[in-house]
Amino acid sequence: MPHTSHSLLTVGEAASRAGITVPTLRYYEERGLVHSQRTAGNQRRYQRLALRRLAIVAAGQRVGLSLDQIKAALDELPADRAPSQADWSAMSRRWAGLVARRIRELQVLESSLESCIGCGCLSLGRCSLINPDDAAAEEGAGSRWARRARDAGT
Ligand code: FES
Known part of the structure:
Protein backbone atom coordinates (compact mmCIF):
# COMPACT_ATOMS: atom_id res chain seq x y z
CA MET A 1 0.00 0.00 0.00
CA PRO A 2 1.50 3.39 -0.92
CA HIS A 3 2.12 5.82 1.89
CA THR A 4 1.01 9.39 1.56
CA SER A 5 3.32 11.97 3.03
CA HIS A 6 0.89 12.72 5.88
CA SER A 7 0.65 9.02 6.84
CA LEU A 8 4.36 9.07 7.53
CA LEU A 9 5.89 10.25 10.78
CA THR A 10 8.70 12.74 11.17
CA VAL A 11 11.65 11.72 13.31
CA GLY A 12 10.30 13.83 16.19
CA GLU A 13 6.81 12.34 15.93
CA ALA A 14 8.11 8.77 15.77
CA ALA A 15 10.45 9.31 18.73
CA SER A 16 7.76 11.01 20.79
CA ARG A 17 5.18 8.29 20.13
CA ALA A 18 7.72 5.59 20.96
CA GLY A 19 8.70 7.39 24.18
CA ILE A 20 12.35 7.73 23.20
CA THR A 21 14.61 10.61 22.26
CA VAL A 22 15.45 11.53 18.68
CA PRO A 23 19.13 10.52 19.15
CA THR A 24 17.97 7.12 20.45
CA LEU A 25 15.76 6.66 17.41
CA ARG A 26 18.65 7.57 15.13
CA TYR A 27 20.87 5.10 16.98
CA TYR A 28 18.29 2.33 16.61
CA GLU A 29 18.13 3.11 12.92
CA GLU A 30 21.92 2.91 12.62
CA ARG A 31 21.72 -0.50 14.31
CA GLY A 32 19.09 -1.64 11.80
CA LEU A 33 16.29 -2.03 14.34
CA VAL A 34 14.01 0.38 12.50
CA HIS A 35 14.00 1.83 9.01
CA SER A 36 12.98 5.13 7.51
CA GLN A 37 12.60 6.57 4.07
CA ARG A 38 13.81 9.97 2.89
CA THR A 39 11.86 12.90 1.55
CA ALA A 40 13.03 14.89 -1.44
CA GLY A 41 14.64 17.23 1.10
CA ASN A 42 16.52 14.24 2.64
CA GLN A 43 14.46 14.23 5.84
CA ARG A 44 13.63 10.96 7.56
CA ARG A 45 10.05 9.69 7.49
CA TYR A 46 8.78 6.60 9.30
CA GLN A 47 5.91 4.33 8.42
CA ARG A 48 3.54 3.61 11.30
CA LEU A 49 4.76 0.03 11.43
CA ALA A 50 8.03 1.46 12.77
CA LEU A 51 6.16 2.17 16.02
CA ARG A 52 5.41 -1.54 16.42
CA ARG A 53 9.06 -2.35 15.87
CA LEU A 54 10.06 0.27 18.44
CA ALA A 55 7.55 -1.22 20.90
CA ILE A 56 9.23 -4.59 20.40
CA VAL A 57 12.65 -3.01 21.00
CA ALA A 58 11.34 -1.56 24.29
CA ALA A 59 9.86 -4.92 25.31
CA GLY A 60 13.10 -6.72 24.51
CA GLN A 61 15.12 -4.26 26.55
CA ARG A 62 12.68 -4.58 29.43
CA VAL A 63 13.38 -8.32 29.63
CA GLY A 64 17.12 -7.70 29.45
CA LEU A 65 17.92 -8.68 25.87
CA SER A 66 20.78 -7.06 24.00
CA LEU A 67 20.11 -4.93 20.94
CA ASP A 68 21.77 -7.65 18.86
CA GLN A 69 19.32 -10.23 20.18
CA ILE A 70 16.41 -7.89 19.51
CA LYS A 71 17.68 -7.16 16.01
CA ALA A 72 17.99 -10.88 15.25
CA ALA A 73 14.32 -11.27 16.17
CA LEU A 74 13.23 -8.22 14.16
CA ASP A 75 15.19 -9.44 11.14
CA GLU A 76 12.87 -12.45 10.97
CA LEU A 77 9.79 -10.25 10.60
CA PRO A 78 8.43 -9.23 7.22
CA ALA A 79 9.68 -5.75 6.33
CA ASP A 80 6.47 -4.66 4.59
CA ARG A 101 18.92 -19.12 30.17
CA ARG A 102 19.96 -15.73 31.55
CA ILE A 103 18.31 -16.55 34.88
CA ARG A 104 20.33 -19.78 35.08
CA GLU A 105 23.55 -17.85 34.28
CA LEU A 106 22.75 -15.31 37.00
CA GLN A 107 22.05 -18.10 39.49
CA VAL A 108 25.52 -19.53 38.78
CA LEU A 109 27.03 -16.06 39.27
CA GLU A 110 25.07 -15.61 42.50
CA SER A 111 26.38 -18.90 43.80
CA SER A 112 29.98 -17.94 42.87
CA LEU A 113 29.55 -14.59 44.56
CA GLU A 114 28.20 -16.23 47.69
CA SER A 115 31.38 -18.30 47.95
CA CYS A 116 33.37 -15.01 48.02
CA ILE A 117 31.34 -13.57 50.89
CA GLY A 118 33.53 -13.69 53.96
CA CYS A 119 36.42 -15.12 51.94
CA GLY A 120 38.30 -12.24 50.32
CA CYS A 121 41.13 -14.47 49.08
CA LEU A 122 41.02 -12.94 45.55
CA SER A 123 42.87 -16.07 44.57
CA LEU A 124 43.64 -16.53 40.87
CA GLY A 125 43.60 -20.27 41.45
CA ARG A 126 40.54 -20.60 43.67
CA CYS A 127 38.11 -17.78 43.01
CA SER A 128 35.90 -18.37 39.99
CA LEU A 129 34.89 -14.69 39.84
CA ILE A 130 38.45 -13.33 39.87
CA ASN A 131 39.55 -15.85 37.25
CA PRO A 132 36.40 -17.11 35.53
CA ASP A 133 38.13 -18.83 32.61
CA ASP A 134 41.24 -19.89 34.49
CA ALA A 135 43.14 -17.54 32.18
CA ALA A 136 46.25 -17.55 34.39
CA ALA A 137 46.56 -21.32 34.08
CA GLU A 138 46.54 -21.05 30.27
CA GLU A 139 49.44 -18.60 30.32
CA GLY A 140 51.51 -20.62 32.78
CA ALA A 141 53.22 -19.76 36.06
CA GLY A 142 54.28 -16.14 36.47
CA SER A 143 52.04 -15.26 33.57
CA ARG A 144 51.45 -11.80 32.19
CA TRP A 145 47.80 -12.18 33.20
CA ALA A 146 48.74 -12.70 36.84
CA ARG A 147 51.18 -9.78 36.76
CA ARG A 148 48.51 -7.53 35.24
CA ALA A 149 46.07 -8.52 38.00
CA ARG A 150 48.75 -7.88 40.66
CA ASP A 151 49.83 -4.56 39.11
CA ALA A 152 46.22 -3.37 38.90
CA GLY A 153 46.02 -3.73 42.67
CA THR A 154 49.09 -1.58 43.37
S1 FES B 1 37.33 -14.24 46.99
FE1 FES B 1 37.83 -16.19 47.73
S2 FES B 1 36.60 -17.49 46.48
FE2 FES B 1 36.23 -15.52 45.66
Whole structure:
Protein backbone atom coordinates (compact mmCIF):
# COMPACT_ATOMS: atom_id res chain seq x y z
CA MET A 1 0.00 0.00 0.00
CA PRO A 2 1.50 3.39 -0.92
CA HIS A 3 2.12 5.82 1.89
CA THR A 4 1.01 9.39 1.56
CA SER A 5 3.32 11.97 3.03
CA HIS A 6 0.89 12.72 5.88
CA SER A 7 0.65 9.02 6.84
CA LEU A 8 4.36 9.07 7.53
CA LEU A 9 5.89 10.25 10.78
CA THR A 10 8.70 12.74 11.17
CA VAL A 11 11.65 11.72 13.31
CA GLY A 12 10.30 13.83 16.19
CA GLU A 13 6.81 12.34 15.93
CA ALA A 14 8.11 8.77 15.77
CA ALA A 15 10.45 9.31 18.73
CA SER A 16 7.76 11.01 20.79
CA ARG A 17 5.18 8.29 20.13
CA ALA A 18 7.72 5.59 20.96
CA GLY A 19 8.70 7.39 24.18
CA ILE A 20 12.35 7.73 23.20
CA THR A 21 14.61 10.61 22.26
CA VAL A 22 15.45 11.53 18.68
CA PRO A 23 19.13 10.52 19.15
CA THR A 24 17.97 7.12 20.45
CA LEU A 25 15.76 6.66 17.41
CA ARG A 26 18.65 7.57 15.13
CA TYR A 27 20.87 5.10 16.98
CA TYR A 28 18.29 2.33 16.61
CA GLU A 29 18.13 3.11 12.92
CA GLU A 30 21.92 2.91 12.62
CA ARG A 31 21.72 -0.50 14.31
CA GLY A 32 19.09 -1.64 11.80
CA LEU A 33 16.29 -2.03 14.34
CA VAL A 34 14.01 0.38 12.50
CA HIS A 35 14.00 1.83 9.01
CA SER A 36 12.98 5.13 7.51
CA GLN A 37 12.60 6.57 4.07
CA ARG A 38 13.81 9.97 2.89
CA THR A 39 11.86 12.90 1.55
CA ALA A 40 13.03 14.89 -1.44
CA GLY A 41 14.64 17.23 1.10
CA ASN A 42 16.52 14.24 2.64
CA GLN A 43 14.46 14.23 5.84
CA ARG A 44 13.63 10.96 7.56
CA ARG A 45 10.05 9.69 7.49
CA TYR A 46 8.78 6.60 9.30
CA GLN A 47 5.91 4.33 8.42
CA ARG A 48 3.54 3.61 11.30
CA LEU A 49 4.76 0.03 11.43
CA ALA A 50 8.03 1.46 12.77
CA LEU A 51 6.16 2.17 16.02
CA ARG A 52 5.41 -1.54 16.42
CA ARG A 53 9.06 -2.35 15.87
CA LEU A 54 10.06 0.27 18.44
CA ALA A 55 7.55 -1.22 20.90
CA ILE A 56 9.23 -4.59 20.40
CA VAL A 57 12.65 -3.01 21.00
CA ALA A 58 11.34 -1.56 24.29
CA ALA A 59 9.86 -4.92 25.31
CA GLY A 60 13.10 -6.72 24.51
CA GLN A 61 15.12 -4.26 26.55
CA ARG A 62 12.68 -4.58 29.43
CA VAL A 63 13.38 -8.32 29.63
CA GLY A 64 17.12 -7.70 29.45
CA LEU A 65 17.92 -8.68 25.87
CA SER A 66 20.78 -7.06 24.00
CA LEU A 67 20.11 -4.93 20.94
CA ASP A 68 21.77 -7.65 18.86
CA GLN A 69 19.32 -10.23 20.18
CA ILE A 70 16.41 -7.89 19.51
CA LYS A 71 17.68 -7.16 16.01
CA ALA A 72 17.99 -10.88 15.25
CA ALA A 73 14.32 -11.27 16.17
CA LEU A 74 13.23 -8.22 14.16
CA ASP A 75 15.19 -9.44 11.14
CA GLU A 76 12.87 -12.45 10.97
CA LEU A 77 9.79 -10.25 10.60
CA PRO A 78 8.43 -9.23 7.22
CA ALA A 79 9.68 -5.75 6.33
CA ASP A 80 6.47 -4.66 4.59
CA ARG A 81 3.92 -5.00 7.38
CA ALA A 82 3.55 -4.52 11.10
CA PRO A 83 4.28 -7.56 13.28
CA SER A 84 1.14 -9.62 13.75
CA GLN A 85 -0.14 -11.23 16.94
CA ALA A 86 1.27 -14.56 15.71
CA ASP A 87 4.68 -12.94 15.03
CA TRP A 88 4.79 -11.49 18.51
CA SER A 89 3.61 -14.74 20.10
CA ALA A 90 6.42 -16.72 18.40
CA MET A 91 8.99 -14.05 19.26
CA SER A 92 7.98 -13.85 22.92
CA ARG A 93 8.16 -17.66 23.19
CA ARG A 94 11.78 -17.59 21.94
CA TRP A 95 12.60 -14.68 24.26
CA ALA A 96 11.20 -16.61 27.22
CA GLY A 97 13.86 -19.25 26.49
CA LEU A 98 16.59 -16.58 26.40
CA VAL A 99 15.37 -15.10 29.68
CA ALA A 100 15.32 -18.56 31.30
CA ARG A 101 18.92 -19.12 30.17
CA ARG A 102 19.96 -15.73 31.55
CA ILE A 103 18.31 -16.55 34.88
CA ARG A 104 20.33 -19.78 35.08
CA GLU A 105 23.55 -17.85 34.28
CA LEU A 106 22.75 -15.31 37.00
CA GLN A 107 22.05 -18.10 39.49
CA VAL A 108 25.52 -19.53 38.78
CA LEU A 109 27.03 -16.06 39.27
CA GLU A 110 25.07 -15.61 42.50
CA SER A 111 26.38 -18.90 43.80
CA SER A 112 29.98 -17.94 42.87
CA LEU A 113 29.55 -14.59 44.56
CA GLU A 114 28.20 -16.23 47.69
CA SER A 115 31.38 -18.30 47.95
CA CYS A 116 33.37 -15.01 48.02
CA ILE A 117 31.34 -13.57 50.89
CA GLY A 118 33.53 -13.69 53.96
CA CYS A 119 36.42 -15.12 51.94
CA GLY A 120 38.30 -12.24 50.32
CA CYS A 121 41.13 -14.47 49.08
CA LEU A 122 41.02 -12.94 45.55
CA SER A 123 42.87 -16.07 44.57
CA LEU A 124 43.64 -16.53 40.87
CA GLY A 125 43.60 -20.27 41.45
CA ARG A 126 40.54 -20.60 43.67
CA CYS A 127 38.11 -17.78 43.01
CA SER A 128 35.90 -18.37 39.99
CA LEU A 129 34.89 -14.69 39.84
CA ILE A 130 38.45 -13.33 39.87
CA ASN A 131 39.55 -15.85 37.25
CA PRO A 132 36.40 -17.11 35.53
CA ASP A 133 38.13 -18.83 32.61
CA ASP A 134 41.24 -19.89 34.49
CA ALA A 135 43.14 -17.54 32.18
CA ALA A 136 46.25 -17.55 34.39
CA ALA A 137 46.56 -21.32 34.08
CA GLU A 138 46.54 -21.05 30.27
CA GLU A 139 49.44 -18.60 30.32
CA GLY A 140 51.51 -20.62 32.78
CA ALA A 141 53.22 -19.76 36.06
CA GLY A 142 54.28 -16.14 36.47
CA SER A 143 52.04 -15.26 33.57
CA ARG A 144 51.45 -11.80 32.19
CA TRP A 145 47.80 -12.18 33.20
CA ALA A 146 48.74 -12.70 36.84
CA ARG A 147 51.18 -9.78 36.76
CA ARG A 148 48.51 -7.53 35.24
CA ALA A 149 46.07 -8.52 38.00
CA ARG A 150 48.75 -7.88 40.66
CA ASP A 151 49.83 -4.56 39.11
CA ALA A 152 46.22 -3.37 38.90
CA GLY A 153 46.02 -3.73 42.67
CA THR A 154 49.09 -1.58 43.37
S1 FES B 1 37.33 -14.24 46.99
FE1 FES B 1 37.83 -16.19 47.73
S2 FES B 1 36.60 -17.49 46.48
FE2 FES B 1 36.23 -15.52 45.66
